[in-house]
Amino acid sequence: MTRVGVLDSSNLTGGQRLAVKYFTVALVLFGAQILFGLLAGLQYLKPDFLYGVLDFNVNRMVHINAMVVWMLYGFLGSVYWLMEDEAQHPVVGLKLGEIAFWVLTLAVTVVVLVYLFVQYGPGDIKTIWFINEGREYIEAPRWADIGIVVVVLVFYFNVLATFIKGRFTGIGGVIVLDLFALAGLYLAGMFFTPNISIDQYWWWWVIHLWVEATWEVLVGAIMAWGLMKTLGVSRRIVQTWLYIEVALMFGSGILGLGHHYFWIGTPDYWFEIGGFFSALEPIPLVAMVVHSLYDAGKHHMKSSNHPALAWLIAHAFGNFLGAGVWGFMHTLPQINLYTHGTQWTPSHGHLAFFGAYATINIAFFYLAAQQWRGNVYMGAGIAGAWRWKWALTLLSVGVLGMTMALLIAGYEQSFIERAINGSTWAGYFEAQNHPWFQQAMWWRQIFGWVTAAGYLLLVWDLLAIGAGETRTATRVGHESEEAEAGAEAAPATA
Amino acid sequence: MEDCDGMLQPVELQDFFITFFSAAMVILFGALYAMLFAWGRLHNRPRLVWWGYAAYAGLVAAVLTLADATHLTGLWTWLVVAMLVGYLVAPHAIWHLCQGTHAGMEDEEAAAGQGRASPVHPAQR
Numbered sequence: 001m002t003r004v005g006v007l008d009s010s011n012l013t014g015g016q017r018l019a020v021k022y023f024t025v026a027l028v029l030f031g032a033q034i035l036f037g038l039l040a041g042l043q044y045l046k047p048d049f050l051y052g053v054l055d056f057n058v059n060r061m062v063h064i065n066a067m068v069v070w071m072l073y074g075f076l077g078s079v080y081w082l083m084e085d086e087a088q089h090p091v092v093g094l095k096l097g098e099i100a101f102w103v104l105t106l107a108v109t110v111v112v113l114v115y116l117f118v119q120y121g122p123g124d125i126k127t128i129w130f131i132n133e134g135r136e137y138i139e140a141p142r143w144a145d146i147g148i149v150v151v152v153l154v155f156y157f158n159v160l161a162t163f164i165k166g167r168f169t170g171i172g173g174v175i176v177l178d179l180f181a182l183a184g185l186y187l188a189g190m191f192f193t194p195n196i197s198i199d200q201y202w203w204w205w206v207i208h209l210w211v212e213a214t215w216e217v218l219v220g221a222i223m224a225w226g227l228m229k230t231l232g233v234s235r236r237i238v239q240t241w242l243y244i245e246v247a248l249m250f251g252s253g254i255l256g257l258g259h260h261y262f263w264i265g266t267p268d269y270w271f272e273i274g275g276f277f278s279a280l281e282p283i284p285l286v287a288m289v290v291h292s293l294y295d296a297g298k299h300h301m302k303s304s305n306h307p308a309l310a311w312l313i314a315h316a317f318g319n320f321l322g323a324g325v326w327g328f329m330h331t332l333p334q335i336n337l338y339t340h341g342t343q344w345t346p347s348h349g350h351l352a353f354f355g356a357y358a359t360i361n362i363a364f365f366y367l368a369a370q371q372w373r374g375n376v377y378m379g380a381g382i383a384g385a386w387r388w389k390w391a392l393t394l395l396s397v398g399v400l401g402m403t404m405a406l407l408i409a410g411y412e413q414s415f416i417e418r419a420i421n422g423s424t425w426a427g428y429f430e431a432q433n434h435p436w437f438q439q440a441m442w443w444r445q446i447f448g449w450v451t452a453a454g455y456l457l458l459v460w461d462l463l464a465i466g467a468g469e470t471r472t473a474t475r476v477g478h479e480s481e482e483a484e485a486g487a488e489a490a491p492a493t494a
Numbered sequence: 495m496e497d498c499d500g501m502l503q504p505v506e507l508q509d510f511f512i513t514f515f516s517a518a519m520v521i522l523f524g525a526l527y528a529m530l531f532a533w534g535r536l537h538n539r540p541r542l543v544w545w546g547y548a549a550y551a552g553l554v555a556a557v558l559t560l561a562d563a564t565h566l567t568g569l570w571t572w573l574v575v576a577m578l579v580g581y582l583v584a585p586h587a588i589w590h591l592c593q594g595t596h597a598g599m600e601d602e603e604a605a606a607g608q609g610r611a612s613p614v615h616p617a618q619r
């Protein structure tokens with residue numbers, strides 16, 4: 001029985017019920033990310049704020065680890081969400097998947113508590129096992145790493161078995177192969193070596209080959225499914241695009257890894273390899289933005305879920321701007337020599353992570369909210385539409401504002417600290433004390449609050465959207481059924 | 495950076511801005527060209543396609559400016575070539591592929607007896 005407009009789990013399939021659990025934790029951790037980002041930002045302005053209680057390094061660590069974990073939760077949720085529909089088969093081994101979710105969530109909680117209350121330990125192997133591994137973004141201690149691997153194996157079993165028992169589509173195939181690479185790469189960040197160059201060499205396999213190869217391909221597949229669902233674009237079209245994007249993404253992104261091997265003690269040939277391939281990485285991102293605009297335009301933006309579609313379009317643009325434009329601006333070694341180690345990098349990091357990955361996860365939160373309330377109407381003229389529009393605006397303006405502030409700071413640093421003063425200690429402080437830098441840090445904080453306001457509105461909206469609505473979702477059929485679907489749909493009251 | 499045996503000649507201080515700016519313009523012109531090309535072809539408006547090529551000309555100018563500022567000589571010339579060729583042909587190649595899939599889809603639909611409102615724009619046939 002579907003009850004439209006009421007939040008009722010009987011509106012969801014088994015896989016979807018597990019997906020909303022993942023989404024819920026993701027949303028909470030997104031909040032934690034923002035909170036600790038604000039604390040770390042404040043410490044740039046007031047260095048003794050929370051000094052000795054929650055130092056900058058702790059806040060920064062929680063900020064970016066929460067980000068990686070909430071995004072992974074979002075991806076796992078999204079895959080559970082679309083898996084049954086795509087494979088036309090219920091999730092195989094769902095019970096095991098449920099257990100894995102609880103184990104993972106318990107582990108994450110313990111890790112966060114240890115981060116906050118133990119914080120760090122002596123430089124020995126016990127610390128690596130039980131407190132923190134000390135590799136940026138994936139600092140989880142080794143016991144948790146092993147737990148994560150086990151949980152991911154269960155998840156992988158769910159995915160693989162479901163597609164095998166059901167049907168293998170192009171999207172399904174890409175997801176299965178890509179998740180294998182994604183999980184395998186995680187292992188590269190787990191072993192210990194006392195040589196910092198070697199350590200960084202492997203650590204980048206995880207970080208770069210995640211965000212610029214395997215995550216990109218995963219969201220490409222998720223996006224393809226999302227466009228079919230929200231716009232009714234045909235499978236043939238989205239899958240053709242998906243294959244092109246996968247080829248271009250892996251073709252440039254894998255060796256693009258070299259742009260992190262300029263200055264860490266790796267051989268000189270990485271200058272050419274890294275420069276060449278990473279400079280080509282924006283091409284698939286250009287293709288993606290054209291693709292989604294083209295499809296949205298062709299369907300006259302007529303979609304079954306306006307907020308989700310808006311966030312999918314934000315994803316295409318954000319990925320293009322944050323990764324494509326901002327990435328390319330500092331990727332050639334001839335200029336990276338000066339931007340490396342300045343606020344240029346966080347400028348790119350904030351826009352790219354938000355633009356490429358926060359956005360598409362939020363789109364799926366909206367798909368989930370819609371179905372959870374009985375596939376409720378979410379077209380034009382939905383009650384309280386200002387909320388999702390303002391949440392989107394505030395979050396985007398907030399992150400763009402932070403990005404611009406950091407860009408100015410980074411530009412100033414690359415001049416004064418890196419170029420003029422040759423990366424000396426004195427140059428570092430001269431750059432930090434420059435008015436441009438100081439003001440930029442204030443602007444970053446102000447736009448951080450804007451971002452936080454957008455987050456709060458987003459949470460409110462996700463809880464409230466569709467409540468009391470009685471119409472069901474507009475049907476978006478196959479392209480050739482468009483006219484028919486339009487006639488059936490409840491009239492919009494815009 | 496003199497120790498990099500000539501493989502790498504860093505950007506001059508006065509060229510920082512032009513480097514960032516031309517790099518951004520490469521990508522933006524690349525997107526503009528792809529978009530105008532796709533729209534023009536799709537809606538059978540050759541004028542738009544020509545504007546697309548104008549955007550590509552902008553891309554060429556941006557690539558050359560960037561190449562000058564970042565000293566892309568020697569081996570690095572290949573990067574300039576790859577960008578110029580890659581951005582030029584990508585929209586063409588994608589277009590052909592898309593047209594192929596759309597055409598295939600039309601056949602399938604006709605076979606299924608539901609080929610009424612064809613998803614393929616008249617201009618494409």
Ligand code: HEM
Binds near residue numbers: 212260279339
């Ligand atoms: C969605 C995709 C991307 C995300 C999420 C992303 C994110 C990031 C982050 C967070 C860093 C900082 C890492 C650190 O802590 O040191 C970084 C570094 C970097 N990114 Fe990206 N990036 C993406 C795509 C790209 C692309 C496509 C390019 C090039 C065209 C690029 C070029 C770079 C470069 C050159 C650095 C190194 C900066 C330095 O250390 O000097 N990124 N990226």
Ligand code: HEM
Binds near residue numbers: 346354
């Ligand atoms: C809400 C306001 C936010 C504030 C005030 C904030 C602040 C900060 C600060 C102070 C750092 C440390 C920078 C440093 O080491 O110098 C940081 C790092 C980072 N933040 Fe945020 N952040 C916020 C939101 C976000 C969001 C929404 C994302 C992405 C979805 C994000 C992604 C990152 C990343 C990837 C890094 C590491 C960057 C690097 O090392 O290059 N932050 N943030």
Ligand SMILES: [Fe+2]
Binds near residue numbers: 208212256259
């Ligand atoms: Fe990278």
